[in-house]
Amino acid sequence: VATVLSQVTLLDGTGADPVRDASIVFEGGVIRAVTAGAVADEWLGPEHRRHQLSGATVLPGLVDAHVHLVFSGGTDPRTDVLAASDGALELLALGNAQRALAAGITTLRDCGSRGLLVQRLRDQVNSGRLVGPTILAAGPPICAARGHLWFMQGSLATAGSPAELVRARAGEGVDLIKVMASGGHLTPGSNPREAEIPAAVLIEITETAHQLGLRVAAHAHGADAIAGCVDAGVDTIEHCSWLGDAEGFDYRPEVVDRMVARGVVISPAVPAYFRHGRAAHPAEQDYVTALVASRLRTTSLMRERGVGMIIGTDAGCPGLAFDSYAATMPVYTEGFGLSPMQALMAATSRGARALGLDDRLGSLVVGKQADLLVLDGDPLSDLSALGRVRQVYRGGRLVAENGVLTG
Ligand SMILES: [Zn+2]
Secondary structure, eight states: EEEEEEEEEESSSSOOEEEEEEEEEEETTEEEEEEEEEOOOOHSHHHHHHHEEEEEEEEEEEEEEEEOOOOOOOHHHHHHHHHHOOOHHHHHHHHHHHHHHHHEEEEEOOOOTTTOOOOOHHHHHTTSOOOOOOOEOSSSOOOOTTTTTGGGSSGGGSSSSHHHHHHHHHHHHHEEEEOOOOSSSSSSTOOOTTOSSOHHHHHHHHHHHHHHHHHEEEEEHHHHOOOOOOOOOOOOEEEEEEEEESSSSOHHHHHHHHHHTTOEEEEEOOOOGGGTTTTSSGGHHHHHHHHHHHHHHHHHHHHHHTOOOOOOOOOOOOTTTTTOOOOOOOIIIIIOOOOOHHHHHHHHHHHHHHHTTTTTTTSSTTTTTTOOEEEEEEETOGGGHHHHHEEETTTEEEEEEEEEEEE
16 A cells, blocks of 8 residues: 655755655555655555645654664663663663654664674564664674773673674674774773774774674774774774873874775764753863864864764763754754755765665665655754654654654
């Protein structure tokens, strides 16, 4: 049975101008037609569903390139993860994935979980047993022996060699490799400024992953770690904060030029609070103020030099909800200088391309999967419309309406 959404503004995600008073037809989970004006009954056949949605904009479902499905969003994910059973984390991950889906995020890249939890959730969604978004799973992130996120059980100390660890991840059915090239904020004893994995090991990890057909997402706050990731040829750099060795910041234009030449994409994964720069704890305010100012500046400079950018929320980390995508978008436009159209492309077609999913996701083009987001209003003129979700379709099926999962 075909479904037709008509009288809508279509924004296809490719960067093409919006089409007003348009129709989109999908059937069997796949987009069959995208056209200006109405679609005749004869063309559709006797059985079809019509939704007239005047005032609505239809765009591809959003791609959140950086989440942690097994994190609670509480103040201390490490303690929560260490204390929780697999069963509790499975339920948490399902709830998180469904909250994202109801907010119009039809694709999630999980950038680090425990054991097989997210792969299992992905498989259950793919088989149709559970309702959820498309999920890419990195499994436990590869990190230094007591490095950032060691408690996810993916440290280099758990295998004989870096290549062996990558092959173990592949054997566990991951969709990508996540590597923690620098320290991070969530792990006591880990310093975000420091490179925690030697450059030669980054190369071994990346080469092995690529041989196995897996992309590599590398977490890097410090400038040395960023340079190591670029030289290793990772696919995306998460955060890319340019922290200096000891203090301050160390932005390196020559490294950015190599990123552009090699097609390395950045996934800033900034929290929504970057809009106002208020720290969660007053004691951290000076650090957060400096971090926000520097990251807005350096990420804008990277964009001006031609680095590709995708959008992630880091949902699951302290205070970061799985439906915070719309709230994060102004950081990309007002903070990093993307136009609304560029930000929407980063959120859809460019996100899908960076994740290797653009053969079937990320744009409203005939033949692609019918993952659609129906908004009240026009996000090109008012980005906050992204938060006014009327309907979400995944694979042609209506999965959420007015923010509530419909099954
Ligand atoms: Zn993260």
